Amino acid sequence: MSKNNEYKRHPSTLAAQANGWLDPSTNAVIPSIHPSTTYARDSDYELVDGRGYTRDENPTYLQVESLLNKLEGGKEALLFASGMAAATAILLSLKPGDHVVAPSDVYFGLRSWLKKVGIRWGLKIDFVEAGNLGAISESIIHGVTKIVWIETPCNPMCTITDIRAVADITHTAGAKLVVDSTLATPVLTQPLSLGADIVMHSATKYLNGHSDVLAGALITAGDDELWKRISDLRYQNGGVLGPFESWLLLRGIRTLFLRVERSSSTALSIANYFTGNSRLTEVLYPGLKNHKDYKVAAQQMIGGFGGVLSIRIKGGRNAALSVAKSVKIFVPATSLGGVESLIEHRSTVEGLESSVPDDLLRLSVGIEDPNDLIADIDQALSNIQI
Ligand SMILES: Cc1ncc(COP(=O)(O)O)c(C=O)c1O
CATH class of the missing domain: 3.40.640.10 (Type I PLP-dependent aspartate aminotransferase-like (Major domain))
Structure with missing residues (x-):
């Protein structure tokens, strides 16, 4: 009713x-x-x-x-x-x-x-x-x-x-x-x-x-x-x-609106923070002005660019896996869109037929404190040998 x-x-x-x-x-x-x-x-x-x-x-x-x-x-x-x-x-x-x-x-x-x-x-x-x-x-x-x-x-x-x-x-x-x-x-x-x-x-x-x-x-x-x-x-x-x-x-x-707005704004902060990081070759996020599809995203997306971003790690597959293993707040699990932040080595999850570069980690950003999430990735990146 x-x-x-x-x-x-x-x-x-x-x-x-x-x-x-x-x-x-x-x-x-x-x-x-x-x-x-x-x-x-x-x-x-x-x-x-x-x-x-x-x-x-x-x-x-x-x-x-x-x-x-x-x-x-x-x-x-x-x-x-x-x-x-x-x-x-x-x-x-x-x-x-x-x-x-x-x-x-x-x-x-x-x-x-x-x-x-x-x-x-x-x-x-x-x-x-x-x-x-x-x-x-x-x-x-x-x-x-x-x-x-x-x-x-x-x-x-x-x-x-x-x-x-x-x-x-x-x-x-x-x-x-x-x-x-x-x-x-x-x-x-x-x-x-x-x-x-x-x-x-x-x-x-x-x-x-x-x-x-x-x-x-x-x-x-x-x-x-x-x-x-x-x-x-x-x-x-x-x-x-x-x-x-x-x-x-x-x-x-x-709570969809609250969650999505929070995840999107934190994802943008993370993307901005890590852009140019010496241990990364690329940060992929449509909300970054240097993303190839930024213009279309800004036109058709309202109020945010979503809670998913990817980072590519200098040092390739092993370095990426080492970051995925070193996080303490991000959970190393597949899927996305939950209140908890997840990190995954996508080419491992997709298997042999995957076309995803093996230096790539996908982040699904949840609703935790943005500073905790940034600090977590920062400490995991600082552990890798390149
Ligand atoms: C973009 C997208 N579409 C469809 C699916 C399939 O949905 P489900 O796992 O609910 O069957 C997924 C699952 O990861 C997805 O990420």
């Missing part, structure tokens, strides 16, 4: 108040969890509000979907059991023979899926340099390309893609643009307002923000044929998010 309030609220207010729900039966401020898998019919043997079974609908995940839809300015949203389940629901809604264009450094789990499962499914796939508009344009085949997939910011190289420009190119060819906006979150970028057709999130990351839920989300600009197929596929495949995870996710989203 939403409060009957005619004032238009800002996204941060909607997030903080979890859409303004009060529990209809108790007026509790925190929505209940609905674990029931099944729903009784009424005395006319009709479904109440169309709800019969939890795979079709569950009030707990509907609350999250409605909130995410508002935060992204979409038409509809769907939650999935993981970011991968959300991403692959789009791709499995295509037909064998359909063509997909994706960045060569797309999230490595999806790249692997496209190469193994996507190709077996019959999809034709072209990987192009992230953010390169000419390459995207050249790889699109009119009438055959159905999806152009971008990820912005795309990690760990922190590339930014101009969403509006790619949307124009994509739509001219009759294809749909999907944006993996996991790193940007609705706080920093609104892909649908820039022309994207579908926004995808690994909600495991910033949306939940506490490294304790695996979840994915899609939000669409239009209720079109592709969206109907995706929605039907989720129902048929059953990859929905459970009510307990949905409830935790809703709780996480309440």
